[in-house]
Amino acid sequence: xxxxxxxxxxxxxxxxxxxxxxxxxxxxxxxxxxxxxxxxxxxxxxxxxxxxxxxxxxxxxxxxxxxxxxxxxxxxxxxxxxxxxxxxxxxxxxxxxxxxxxxxxxxxxxxxxxxxxxxxxxxxxxxxxxxxxxxxxxxxxxxxxxxxxxxxxxxxxxxxxxxxxxxxxxxxxxxxxxxxxxxxxxxxxxxxxxxxxxxxxxxxxxxxxxxxxxxxxxxxxxxxxxxxxxxxxxxxxxxxxxxxxxxxxxxxxxxxxxxxxxxxxxxxxxxxxxxxxxxxxxxxxxxxxxxxxxxxxxx
Amino acid sequence: xxxxxxxxxxxxxxxxxxxxxxxxxxxxxxxxxxxxxxxxxxxxxxxxxxxxxxxxxxxxxxxxxxxxxxxxxxxxxxxxxxxxxxxxxxxxxxxxxxxxxxxxxxxxxxxxxxxxxxxxxxxxxxxxxxxxxxxxxxxxx
Numbered sequence: 001x002x003x004x005x006x007x008x009x010x011x012x013x014x015x016x017x018x019x020x021x022x023x024x025x026x027x028x029x030x031x032x033x034x035x036x037x038x039x040x041x042x043x044x045x046x047x048x049x050x051x052x053x054x055x056x057x058x059x060x061x062x063x064x065x066x067x068x069x070x071x072x073x074x075x076x077x078x079x080x081x082x083x084x085x086x087x088x089x090x091x092x093x094x095x096x097x098x099x100x101x102x103x104x105x106x107x108x109x110x111x112x113x114x115x116x117x118x119x120x121x122x123x124x125x126x127x128x129x130x131x132x133x134x135x136x137x138x139x140x141x142x143x144x145x146x147x148x149x150x151x152x153x154x155x156x157x158x159x160x161x162x163x164x165x166x167x168x169x170x171x172x173x174x175x176x177x178x179x180x181x182x183x184x185x186x187x188x189x190x191x192x193x194x195x196x197x198x199x200x201x202x203x204x205x206x207x208x209x210x211x212x213x214x215x216x217x218x219x220x221x222x223x224x225x226x227x228x229x230x231x232x233x234x235x236x237x238x239x240x241x242x243x244x245x246x247x248x249x250x251x252x253x254x255x256x257x258x259x260x261x262x263x264x265x266x267x268x269x270x271x272x273x274x275x276x277x278x279x280x281x282x283x284x285x286x287x288x289x290x291x292x293x294x295x296x297x298x299x
Numbered sequence: 300x301x302x303x304x305x306x307x308x309x310x311x312x313x314x315x316x317x318x319x320x321x322x323x324x325x326x327x328x329x330x331x332x333x334x335x336x337x338x339x340x341x342x343x344x345x346x347x348x349x350x351x352x353x354x355x356x357x358x359x360x361x362x363x364x365x366x367x368x369x370x371x372x373x374x375x376x377x378x379x380x381x382x383x384x385x386x387x388x389x390x391x392x393x394x395x396x397x398x399x400x401x402x403x404x405x406x407x408x409x410x411x412x413x414x415x416x417x418x419x420x421x422x423x424x425x426x427x428x429x430x431x432x433x434x435x436x437x438x439x440x
Contacts (some may be wrong), residue, residue, distance in 0.1 A: 032345070033343055103328040116381045169339060169341070173337065173338070173341060173343075174338060177334045177337055177338055177344060195307060195340075195341065195342045195346070196341075196343055196347075197341065197343060198343070214307060214343075215308065215346070217351065218306055219306065235438060275305065
């Protein structure tokens with residue numbers, strides 16, 4: 001099994017008068033790891049809950065493996081949504097795992113056991129006695145061991161310390177390589193998850209800001225520097241996210257396609273070109289209008 | 300492991316090119332699979348696959364269905380030729396420009412180059428195949 005795909009069409013979710021999701025159209029390709037990025041309150045959790053049919057759409061549609069997930073046992077058996085808090089009642093760790101095994105036809109007890117050890121969890125521990133990081137780790141164990149065709153991880157690494165977070169990324173990737181599946185990873189630790197991602201969806205205030213291949217997105221974020229006039233000529237009509245000058249030289253942060261000959265042109269004009277880390281690009285793109293720095297320059 | 304200047308798949312491709320050019324990766328030798336790359340460098344396997352696709356398109360690697368990726372015959376010579384072709388523009392030109400800026404003259408440069416190359420010949424075992432007639436005339440020209 002290579003995983004379930006997800007198709008979202010004009011999806012809206014409203015809470016009374018506020019639109020948590022507003023016309024979201026995007027897809028997740030089966031068998032890929034997709035990053036769901038967005039600032040706090042951008043709708044990431046609502047989107048994942050709606051895909052997992054914890055929530056019903058107010059408008060538009062969700063398709064998982066070609067079908068609406070709402071009250072659809074076949075599809076739901078293949079969706080594992082785990083969240084930072086773990087969403088588990090006050091039971092022992094062993095019971096959480098037993099529940100996972102009973103729910104998931106794809107569950108691997110062997111993986112669960114090994115990961116418990118890796119995260120220093122004991123099956124006799126009660127969930128309420130776990131620290132925040134340990135609860136996140138337990139959620140990660142459940143998420144990975146489920147081997148669900150659609151695995152949705154909602155900020156599971158939030159309370160974990162750095163070694164635990166990296167262990168989580170490594171284990172997820174290692175198991176994904178052996179058992180490919182579709183993974184949607186919501187996180188705002190973009191720098192850390194960056195290299196795991198093949199696709200990226202950026203949500204901003206309930207709407208899709210960008211949905212693309214991660215490499216294509218990375219290629220569109222560029223920082224160029226050099227002699228100011230040359231830099232401005234080189235930039236042309238690409239969208240400028242930020243411009244700084246220092247004496248006669250300028251550093252310009254761009255978003256857009258500079259063309260396949262950009263490197264050669266840059267070298268000719270003695271302009272340095274650096275790709276923008278995904279995290280920086282995200283910060284620039286989701287910066288609020290009115291906050292001066294995000295809006296500099298022409299489109 | 301990776302620097303921030305180029306996309307990761309470009310860096311992977313560059314490293315494989317360098318390994319082939321320098322003979323660390325022999326012709327006909329199998330390269331790591333996308334999954335091995337992904338696990339070793341902790342990256343998405345699609346990123347590694349992209350590097351391989353570029354190298355196959357360039358003729359550095361050949362794909363044997365169901366078996367894996369191998370270094371193509373003649374890849375080393377082709378890469379070396381390409382690197383030699385770029386050497387004067389990419390490596391030497393900036394060094395000469397800097398020499399000009401700081402006032403090192405041609406005689407001093409030539410003297411230094413002669414001494415350094417003579418030292419190389421005497422001590423270091425060459426990593427690269429000895430220059431051929433063609434490259435020698437190119438240098439003199």
